Amino acid sequence: MSRLDADPPPRLSYTTAVDALAASVVRAFRGADDTYRISDHVGLLPDRRAELAALRVLGVDALTPFLVRNRPVLADDLAVFDEVVTVFPSDSTRVTTSVVRRLRHWFLEEVLTELTGAGKGTAYPRSADELAPNDGTPWQPWSVFMAQVSTMALPGWVTPVHLAASRRTEDLARGAARALLRGDPYTAARLARWLALQPDVPPELGLAGLLEHVDLLAARDPRTQLEVAVAQHLLEVGRS
Amino acid sequence: MRDALLSIGHHVGTSALEWLDGAAHLFAFPPDVPVLDVNTNRHVKPLAEFALAGSIAVREGATGSRQAQISPVLMDYAWNALGNGSFLHELQLAMPVETYPMEIYAMFTRAGYRHPELEVLLAHLGRLRAAHARELLPNRQLALTNSARLIGLEPHADEAELVARTWLGNASEPWALDFATAYAMTHTVFHLSDWAGQPERLPRRMVDYLRRWLPVWLDVYREAQQWDLVGELLMVDLCLPDPEFPADTWIAYATAQNEDGLMPFGSEAPPEDTEDAFRNYYHPTVVAAVAGTLLVSRGIATLTGATDTRETVGG
Numbered sequence: 367m368s369r370l371d372a373d374p375p376p377r378l379s380y381t382t383a384v385d386a387l388a389a390s391v392v393r394a395f396r397g398a399d400d401t402y403r404i405s406d407h408v409g410l411l412p413d414r415r416a417e418l419a420a421l422r423v424l425g426v427d428a429l430t431p432f433l434v435r436n437r438p439v440l441a442d443d444l445a446v447f448d449e450v451v452t453v454f455p456s457d458s459t460r461v462t463t464s465v466v467r468r469l470r471h472w473f474l475e476e477v478l479t480e481l482t483g484a485g486k487g488t489a490y491p492r493s494a495d496e497l498a499p500n501d502g503t504p505w506q507p508w509s510v511f512m513a514q515v516s517t518m519a520l521p522g523w524v525t526p527v528h529l530a531a532s533r534r535t536e537d538l539a540r541g542a543a544r545a546l547l548r549g550d551p552y553t554a555a556r557l558a559r560w561l562a563l564q565p566d567v568p569p570e571l572g573l574a575g576l577l578e579h580v581d582l583l584a585a586r587d588p589r590t591q592l593e594v595a596v597a598q599h600l601l602e603v604g605r606s
Numbered sequence: 607m608r609d610a611l612l613s614i615g616h617h618v619g620t621s622a623l624e625w626l627d628g629a630a631h632l633f634a635f636p637p638d639v640p641v642l643d644v645n646t647n648r649h650v651k652p653l654a655e656f657a658l659a660g661s662i663a664v665r666e667g668a669t670g671s672r673q674a675q676i677s678p679v680l681m682d683y684a685w686n687a688l689g690n691g692s693f694l695h696e697l698q699l700a701m702p703v704e705t706y707p708m709e710i711y712a713m714f715t716r717a718g719y720r721h722p723e724l725e726v727l728l729a730h731l732g733r734l735r736a737a738h739a740r741e742l743l744p745n746r747q748l749a750l751t752n753s754a755r756l757i758g759l760e761p762h763a764d765e766a767e768l769v770a771r772t773w774l775g776n777a778s779e780p781w782a783l784d785f786a787t788a789y790a791m792t793h794t795v796f797h798l799s800d801w802a803g804q805p806e807r808l809p810r811r812m813v814d815y816l817r818r819w820l821p822v823w824l825d826v827y828r829e830a831q832q833w834d835l836v837g838e839l840l841m842v843d844l845c846l847p848d849p850e851f852p853a854d855t856w857i858a859y860a861t862a863q864n865e866d867g868l869m870p871f872g873s874e875a876p877p878e879d880t881e882d883a884f885r886n887y888y889h890p891t892v893v894a895a896v897a898g899t900l901l902v903s904r905g906i907a908t909l910t911g912a913t914d915t916r917e918t919v920g921g
Contacts, residue, residue, distance in 0.1 A: 506825060540822050546781035547826045554781075570815060572779040579781075 379413045383420035386411075387428060388588035394431035395595035402431045404443040415453065421446065422454040425474045426517045430596055432481065433520055434603070444482050447474075458491070465497040466514045469527065473518050490525055501530070508534065509541020509557055516556035516593060519563055521600065528563075535564045539571045546576070551583040555593035562600035574601065611851055612905045614860045616673075619663070619898020622891050623676045625867030625880075626659060630680065632884045634687040641693075641700045650697075650706045652888055657684045657713040659895040662801055664717040666903040673899065681717045691721030698727055703736055705750055712753035729759055737762045744771040745790045748797035756800070769798065774812060780819040785835070788823065792838040799845040802900045806847060813846055824855050831873040833862045837893035844900040851905065859897075869894040 387407050394402035407428075408417045421428055432439040456471045457463045472491050479487040499508045508530075518527055531538060538560050545553035558577050561567050577594050584590035626633075633656040635649050644650065663677030688694055691711065698707035708728055711721065731737055732754070740747060740762070747768050751761035769775035773787050774794045783791070795816070799805050808816075820843060827835045836859055843849045863869050868883060869890035870876050876883045 505821070536818060540819070543779075543781040543819065543822045544826055547783065547822070548829070568818060570777045570780060570819070575779060576781065 376413075376416070379411070379416040380419045380423075383411060383413070383416040384423050385588045387417075387420040387424055388592045391424070391428060391431060392588060392591045392595045394437055395435055395592075395599055400437075402435075402437050403440070404428055404446050405440070408446050408449075418446075418450050418453045421450045424517075424592075425470055426477050426520070427592055427596075429477055429481065430520070430592075433477065434596065434599060439481055444478060447478055465494050466511070469494050469498070469515050470517055473515075495526060498527070501533070505534070505537035505540050506544065509537055509544070510553065512538060512541065512560055513545070513553045513556035516559050519556075519559040519596070519600075521563060521603075531560045532564055535561065535566050536568060538564070539568045542576060543571065546580070551580045552587065552590045552593070555580045555584065555590045555597065559593050559597040559600070562597040562604065565604075574598075577601070608851070608905060608909060611853055611856060612902055612909075614856050615898045615901030615905060617898070618860050618863060618894050619896075619902060620672050620676075621863065621865075621867030622869060622895035622898060623659065623663060623673060623680070623867070625891050626656060626888075626895060627676050627680060628866075629880050629884055629888065630656075630683050632881065633684070633888070635693065641696050644697060646704065646706050650710070653684060653687065654706060654710045654713070655889060655892040657681065657710055658801075659892045659899075660684060661713040661716040662896050663899050665803065666899050678717070681714065681719070685714060685719050691719065691724055695721060695724040695727060698724065698731070702731055702734075703740075705740075705742070705746075708757070709749055709753045712756040715756050715758075725757065725759075728757065732759055732762060743790065744768045744775075745773075745794045745797070748772075748794060752797040752800055765798070769794065769809070769812075774815070775809075777811065777815050780822060783823070785832075788827070788835055789838065792835075792842050795842045795845050801896065802841070802845040802904060805845055808845065808847070816842060816846060817850070821850075821852070824852060828855050828858055831862070832871075833859060833869055834871045834890040834893055837869065837890060837897045841893070841897045841900060844897070844904045849904055849908070851901070851908075856901070859894075863894060867891065867894070 390402065390407065404421070407420070408414065411417055426433075429439075429443075431437040432443070458468050458471050468491050472488065472494070476487045499511045503511075512527075512531060515527055518525070519531070538557050542554045542557040542561065545551070545557060554576065558573060558580065561571070561573055562577075567573050577598055581591060581594045581598075584594070633652050635644070635653065639649065660677050660680035663673050664681055667674065685691065688710070689696075691714070694707040694711050698704065701707075707724070711724055711728070714720075740750070742750075747763055748765065751763060751765050751768065754761040772790070772794045773783075774791045795808065795812075798812075799808050820839060824836065824839050824843075827839060836855065840852070840855060840859060843852065864876065868876055868880075868887055871886060871890045876887045
């Protein structure tokens with residue numbers, strides 16, 4: 367058997383699935399796709415597990431077209447997530463699970479609860495309060511943490527993370543500039559998404575220009591483009 | 607922490623000055639080069655930087671007994687190498703639009719050296735239309751206005767107008783920066799504030815901008831181990847009316863310095879032989895001499911300003 371006949375390694379097909387899903391979210395934001403459906407993204411690839419993994423990885427980001435772009439959500443779109451959490455269950459109860467994973471999982475559950483209209487949701491994880499970087503954390507590691515939870519950078523939420531973002535706008539801006547200078551447009555885009563929610567962004571940063579720049583840098587990276595698309599939309603909504 | 611920082615500044619500055627002292631013969635002009643064959647970048651720039659380090663150490667005075675001892679010797683040596691200024695005079699006569707003679711001379715005036723004939727020549731050249739239409743970047747032109755101010759001549763251009771044309775004066779996007787632009791930015795600050803001599807000359811808006819973004823550049827270039835630029839960025843902090851004195855960066859910077867005082871340019875280890883190291887490493891070492899000197903003098907000023915107990919400072 368030649369190597370070419372072998373199945374691609376799972377990491378590769380997972381990456382492909384994540385990129386395909388992210389690209390589709392980007393299209394939903396940029397107007398070319400009026401019929402964004404999460405259910406369309408399951409059963410398309412030969413590897414269903416990879417598709418579910420993509421939803422686990424993007425989490426709430428896969429729902430952003432419904433949340434901020436007001437695309438209509440159908441029951442099918444949300445039902446898929448039942449399968450996602452069954453195949454890839456949360457490891458939030460494990461001690462070793464990072465605060466980033468805990469927060470991302472909690473936020474996904476909150477958003478799904480809100481979209482399905484089922485119940486009140488769960489309390490903000492206390493472990494996150496204890497483990498997350500706080501106001502005493504220097505701006506560099508703090509901004510890296512904020513980039514890792516950029517999926518939470520959506521309007522209308524008031525959590526300790528959102529409050530910290532509004533208290534430390536200057537540090538978000540420093541983090542974004544630092545990321546770009548270090549050749550890390552993905553982190554820059556994720557911090558720009560937090561900044562797009564703040565009313566007091568340092569004008570010198572040139573947030574709109576930074577987003578355009580990152581978009582051009584990351585023309586082949588759908589995950590970075592997703593962050594840019596959400597941020598640009600938030601910025602536009604905030605302006606109008 | 608302030609006390610520990612002062613001793614870091616003292617060590618960085620003094621050992622760098624000692625390296626410069628040991629390498630002084632390499633900075634001198636080759637005596638057999640005719641004035642018209644002088645290559646400014648090759649022959650003149652090193653001595654200009656050398657004189658800068660010496661003149662700042664002389665200006666800042668008692669930043670340490672060893673420094674106070676070396677710096678006038680360095681300046682005397684450099685002034686002699688320039689024929690007590692007459693070489694600068696000859697050079698300027700031969701090259702009327704060349705700017706180095708005036709810039710170098712200004713450093714010596716900072717330390718009290720004068721050459722009246724050169725001053726007559728500079729005043730004359732300053733009245734030419736050519737002096738007001740220089741084909742130079744705005745941050746380089748600020749070097750000339752600062753030099754003119756030090757010598758006591760009329761500046762050739764309005765500084766506020768020059769500042770408005772610089773990258774820094776435009777409050778540019780802090781991420782739209784490269785190596786060369788970073789150097790241009792630092793020199794806008796150095797010339798405007800006369801190397802921390804007059805921090806109050808920096809416009810308020812520029813100070814606010816630097817306070818916000820300097821930590822980002824310090825972080826990025828420290829991580830990249832670009833010590834020459836890190837030294838310059840640390841100096842920018844010392845040019846602000848109220849420096850931050852970033853301790854972590856100072857410690858990393860001091861740690862990068864060789865035992866003999868030589869400062870590496872980047873992460874690559876410099877050659878051991880002084881003569882081999884000279885061409886590529888004299889610049890970061892000059893920067894270390896100036897940065898260390900200013901850390902001590904501005905650190906002491908901050909301490910005395912804050913506590914007003916002068917007697918306790920020297921101890």
